[in-house]
Amino acid sequence: MKEIEISLTVNNKPYKLSVPANITLLDVLREKLKLTGTKEGCGKGECGACTVMFNGRSANSCLILAPQADGAEVITIEGLGNLENMHPIQEAFVEEGAIQCGFCTPGMEMSSFYLLTKNPNPTEEEIREGISGNLCRCTGYMKIIKAIEKASQKLNEKH
Amino acid sequence: MGEYKYIGKSVPRVDAAEKATGHIKYMSDLSFPNMLWGKIVRSKYPHAKILKIDTSKAEALPGVVAVVTWKDVPGLNGFGIVVPDQPVLCEDKVRYIGDAVAAVAAETKEIAEKAANLVEVEYEPLPLVDDPIKAISEDAPKVHEGGNVHLHTKIVRGDVEKAFEEADLIVEHTYYTGRQEHAFLETESGVAKLEEDGTLSVYAGSQYPQRDQMQLSRCLALNPRKIHVVSYPVGGAFGGKDELTIQPILGLLALKTKRPVKIVLSREESIISYWKRHPMIMKYKTGVKKDGTLVANKVEIYADTGAYASLGGPVLNLAVEHACGPYKLDNVYIDGYCVYTNNGVAGAFRGFGVPQVTFAMETQMDIIAEKLGIDPIELRKKNALRRGDVSPIGNKLTTSVGTVAVLEGVKETDLWKNKDKIEKVDKERPWIKRGFGFALTYQGTGLGIGLPDYGGAVLRFREDGGFIVGVGIVDYGQGTGTSYAQIVAEAMKCPVNKVSVILGDTDLTADSGPTSASRGVYTGGRAAIIASKRMMKILKEKAAELLSVSPEDLEAEGGYFYVKNQPDVSISYDKIAMEFLKTSGHLPQTEGYFLMPIADIKIKDAFGLPHHIFAYSGHLALVEVNTLTGQTKVLEGAEVVDGGIVVNRQGFEAQVEGGYVMGMGYGLMEDVKIEKGIFKTVNFSTYIIPTVKDAPKRIQTVPVHDPEETGPYQAKGIAETVMVATAPAITNAIHSATGIRIFKIPATSELIYNLLKE
Numbered sequence: 062m063k064e065i066e067i068s069l070t071v072n073n074k075p076y077k078l079s080v081p082a083n084i085t086l087l088d089v090l091r092e093k094l095k096l097t098g099t100k101e102g103c104g105k106g107e108c109g110a111c112t113v114m115f116n117g118r119s120a121n122s123c124l125i126l127a128p129q130a131d132g133a134e135v136i137t138i139e140g141l142g143n144l145e146n147m148h149p150i151q152e153a154f155v156e157e158g159a160i161q162c163g164f165c166t167p168g169m170e171m172s173s174f175y176l177l178t179k180n181p182n183p184t185e186e187e188i189r190e191g192i193s194g195n196l197c198r199c200t201g202y203m204k205i206i207k208a209i210e211k212a213s214q215k216l217n218e219k220h
Numbered sequence: 221m222g223e224y225k226y227i228g229k230s231v232p233r234v235d236a237a238e239k240a241t242g243h244i245k246y247m248s249d250l251s252f253p254n255m256l257w258g259k260i261v262r263s264k265y266p267h268a269k270i271l272k273i274d275t276s277k278a279e280a281l282p283g284v285v286a287v288v289t290w291k292d293v294p295g296l297n298g299f300g301i302v303v304p305d306q307p308v309l310c311e312d313k314v315r316y317i318g319d320a321v322a323a324v325a326a327e328t329k330e331i332a333e334k335a336a337n338l339v340e341v342e343y344e345p346l347p348l349v350d351d352p353i354k355a356i357s358e359d360a361p362k363v364h365e366g367g368n369v370h371l372h373t374k375i376v377r378g379d380v381e382k383a384f385e386e387a388d389l390i391v392e393h394t395y396y397t398g399r400q401e402h403a404f405l406e407t408e409s410g411v412a413k414l415e416e417d418g419t420l421s422v423y424a425g426s427q428y429p430q431r432d433q434m435q436l437s438r439c440l441a442l443n444p445r446k447i448h449v450v451s452y453p454v455g456g457a458f459g460g461k462d463e464l465t466i467q468p469i470l471g472l473l474a475l476k477t478k479r480p481v482k483i484v485l486s487r488e489e490s491i492i493s494y495w496k497r498h499p500m501i502m503k504y505k506t507g508v509k510k511d512g513t514l515v516a517n518k519v520e521i522y523a524d525t526g527a528y529a530s531l532g533g534p535v536l537n538l539a540v541e542h543a544c545g546p547y548k549l550d551n552v553y554i555d556g557y558c559v560y561t562n563n564g565v566a567g568a569f570r571g572f573g574v575p576q577v578t579f580a581m582e583t584q585m586d587i588i589a590e591k592l593g594i595d596p597i598e599l600r601k602k603n604a605l606r607r608g609d610v611s612p613i614g615n616k617l618t619t620s621v622g623t624v625a626v627l628e629g630v631k632e633t634d635l636w637k638n639k640d641k642i643e644k645v646d647k648e649r650p651w652i653k654r655g656f657g658f659a660l661t662y663q664g665t666g667l668g669i670g671l672p673d674y675g676g677a678v679l680r681f682r683e684d685g686g687f688i689v690g691v692g693i694v695d696y697g698q699g700t701g702t703s704y705a706q707i708v709a710e711a712m713k714c715p716v717n718k719v720s721v722i723l724g725d726t727d728l729t730a731d732s733g734p735t736s737a738s739r740g741v742y743t744g745g746r747a748a749i750i751a752s753k754r755m756m757k758i759l760k761e762k763a764a765e766l767l768s769v770s771p772e773d774l775e776a777e778g779g780y781f782y783v784k785n786q787p788d789v790s791i792s793y794d795k796i797a798m799e800f801l802k803t804s805g806h807l808p809q810t811e812g813y814f815l816m817p818i819a820d821i822k823i824k825d826a827f828g829l830p831h832h833i834f835a836y837s838g839h840l841a842l843v844e845v846n847t848l849t850g851q852t853k854v855l856e857g858a859e860v861v862d863g864g865i866v867v868n869r870q871g872f873e874a875q876v877e878g879g880y881v882m883g884m885g886y887g888l889m890e891d892v893k894i895e896k897g898i899f900k901t902v903n904f905s906t907y908i909i910p911t912v913k914d915a916p917k918r919i920q921t922v923p924v925h926d927p928e929e930t931g932p933y934q935a936k937g938i939a940e941t942v943m944v945a946t947a948p949a950i951t952n953a954i955h956s957a958t959g960i961r962i963f964k965i966p967a968t969s970e971l972i973y974n975l976l977k978e
């Protein structure tokens with residue numbers, strides 16, 4: 062496959078990469094940049110495990126091909142917060158017990174991030190809508206909804 | 221519970237922060253320098269002879285480093301927890317569409333995939349075996365030479381025929397259940413790597429690293445000590461990673477190429493290739509007296525185990541054991557068959573045979589309650605097993621029995637209290653009907669009789685006065701690891717955050733048996749307490765020496781030893797650690813091993829039966845059925861669970877909620893469709909699992925307990941029971957909403973629509 066040059070910003074860091082033209086943004090993040098926090102659960106846009114912020118919106122990175130990512134601004138779970146400085150969404154997921162196996166968690170949190178950016182005070186219905194593209198097999202979703210409600214409070218208190 | 225400092229509290233998962241930040245490395249996240257990608261070549265036919273395998277074209281492709289076939293398997297070309305009847309790579313025959321025939325390792329994923337397509341296999345199709353009942357007949361084509369019945373288990377007690385004559389009511393129905401897919405979000409993935417000293421490291425999420433090591437040692441003809449298995453963290457398992465999956469092939473490729481090899485299954489390959497919940501056909505005939513007393517139960521069970529045994533035999537036996545529910549029954553005839561077919565493979569899955577029979581039995585109970593006009597709780601209470609009773613299969617229940625506690629708890633739930641206030645027909649949308657349903661179940665904890673069932677834990681004292689506990693059990697989401705931290709904190713009298721946990725590593729943890737059968741907290745927890753007691757003794761002696769008192773004068777609390785009645789004379793654990801390092805150069809380490817108690821009798825001709833300890837749960841559902849489309853929505857759910865004392869309240873709720881929604885998927889939507897041996901639902905667009913929009917508005921979770929004295933701080937286990945009776949609670953609710961009876965799950969919109977039309 063033909064290699065192409067792409068430039069993109071990931072978590073505020075600029076990158077210039079030469080990658081095969083048919084690989085996905087998910088592969089660019091995981092294989093080339095070793096940002097493995099973004100997960101693959103289906104590779105087909107059906108599970109949301111690969112959700113990242115892409116030019117200000119949430120997107121399934123498994124559906125974006127590398128050439129489309131040229132010039133893009135991407136935020137991944139690693140850019141949201143880290144162990145020393147967790148984002149309020151991450152804190153809320155921890156505190157509310159919204160994490161079990163944890164494989165859906167980064168994608169869930171990124172979808173929550175986009176939701177709360179657009180809508181700082183979502184109703185329960187809006188929360189459900191906001192994460193309806195993210196599958197979780199462990200939690201039954203109850204604690205995830207609570208975590209997003211708590212994250213919304215935390216973020217509002219900060220502002 | 222008041223006397224405990226850490227047990228029973230809500231403690232965030234020990235690995236939560238690492239998971240929340242994406243920092244934790246799952247096996248599918250690992251990469252090593254010089255790593256190759258592996259790809260498995262799978263059968264194109266559900267049942268065929270292999271005439272020829274030609275790998276030359278694949279080998280010639282630039283970038284391909286190795287191609288392996290059965291000829292490359294150095295040891296036993298077979299694996300399987302009970303009988304090793306599944307080839308690592310098939311030699312002369314394939315038995316299902318996902319059977320592995322060859323594998324390649326190449327420089328890139330893309331090349332590996334191309335090369336896999338270049339492996340040429342010549343097949344001669346064989347007659348298909350796809351109906352488990354027909355498969356039993358003598359003249360059916362055979363999946364395995366020994367015949368299609370993998371296991372036949374029959375338990376007879378009393379005289380059912382005589383009892384049916386005395387019964388006032390006989391309820392007779394046939395039930396069908398679907399082939400549920402685990403749908404863990406992380407597919408079977410991992411890396412194998414040959415270390416410089418010749419050790420083979422296998423990093424692959426699974427449920428029992430020490431057994432993986434043993435099975436791999438046979439297949440790869442390697443000393444088990446030369447195999448290092450790391451199986452935690454895992455992105456979900458639910459039973460589906462109990463058996464080996466890709467590990468032997470990973471091992472083969474790494475041994476042959478002498479380079480690290482990684483395999484990540486696509487979702488489609490994952491669904492086709494590995495374990496499912498056994499679909500079962502169950503014929504029930506239940507006899508009951510007018511007053512609701514159950515007098516006889518005759519049950520026939522046909523379990524479709526697919527092409528290989530794996531845990532199909534034990535799954536059938538659990539179905540047989542639990543077929544009558546937690547009820548007193550002295551006349552039973554239970555006849556179960558576990559049958560080979562070419563329908564993929566079935567194996568362990570949360571509930572392990574019990575969800576199937578519970579759907580059947582709890583529907584029978586609902587029908588009986590309705591026909592006799594008895595309140596569903598009272599009917600169950602009348603028949604409920606209690607401590608000291610003899611179970612339907614003949615063993616005396618000498619441990620905690622939570623039936624009555626659960627039934628009393630159910631009455632206290634909001635759903636039960638408000639069930640008569642339900643607006644049964646929606647005023648504005650009269651085609652919307654609502655109903656309430658209930659079901660009771662129980663689930664054996666542990667492996668049962670005749671199988672080695674033990675817990676093991678190693679406890680290391682840390683330099684900072686904290687502890688590291690290492691248990692072979694794997695936490696793939698249940699929260700077991702956090703429970704161990706709480707248990708050690710309680711036993712060692714130190715804060716929970718001073719305990720770190722290592723799981724699922726053959727080098728660093730003690731063998732604690734498989735992570736299955738709701739046994740993790742019980743077995744590993746007991747072992748951790750034993751290790752802690754030994755550690756406490758050592759630390760106390762050291763502290764006494766340092767404080768010049770006798771050990772009996774000391775009391776531990778919050779990471780300190782105090783002299784009784786002289787609280788100002790104390791020494792901290794970290795000081796003691798320093799003293800150990802100063803005087804001996806190392807820190808103490810203890811181990812604890814624990815044998816699971818077993819029942820007083822063995823059930824004849826039923827391997828593994830009976831179990832000795834059980835968890836109990838009552839499941840409730842409020843549903844809404846759209847009678848125009850047949851679609852069912854669960855509006856609200858509740859569960860009352862006796863899993864002994866709850867170790868972690870937050871973890872308990874999370875397990876119950878997750879189990880409830882998984883059980884809802886089982887009851888309403890999930891079924892892997894296989895037609896003529898070919899999979900029809902291989903992704904999340906065709907195999908639908910519940911999304912947040914399907915999940916109920918609320919799930920009330922209520923712990924009750926009949927204390928289990930033998931458990932760690934009187935805990936038992938809850939992982940399975942919490943999903944088991946959700947499906948019948950929902951289908952019973954559908955009946956109360958619409959009047960139709962569901963005898964087949966999943967109760968899809970289509971099924972309900974057609975039943976309503978009739």
Ligand code: FES
Pocket residue numbers: 100101102103104105106107108109110111112121122123124
């Ligand atoms: S991996 Fe992208 S949606 Fe599933």
Ligand code: FES
Pocket residue numbers: 159160161162163164165166196197198199200405455456697
């Ligand atoms: S926590 Fe396991 S899939 Fe969501």
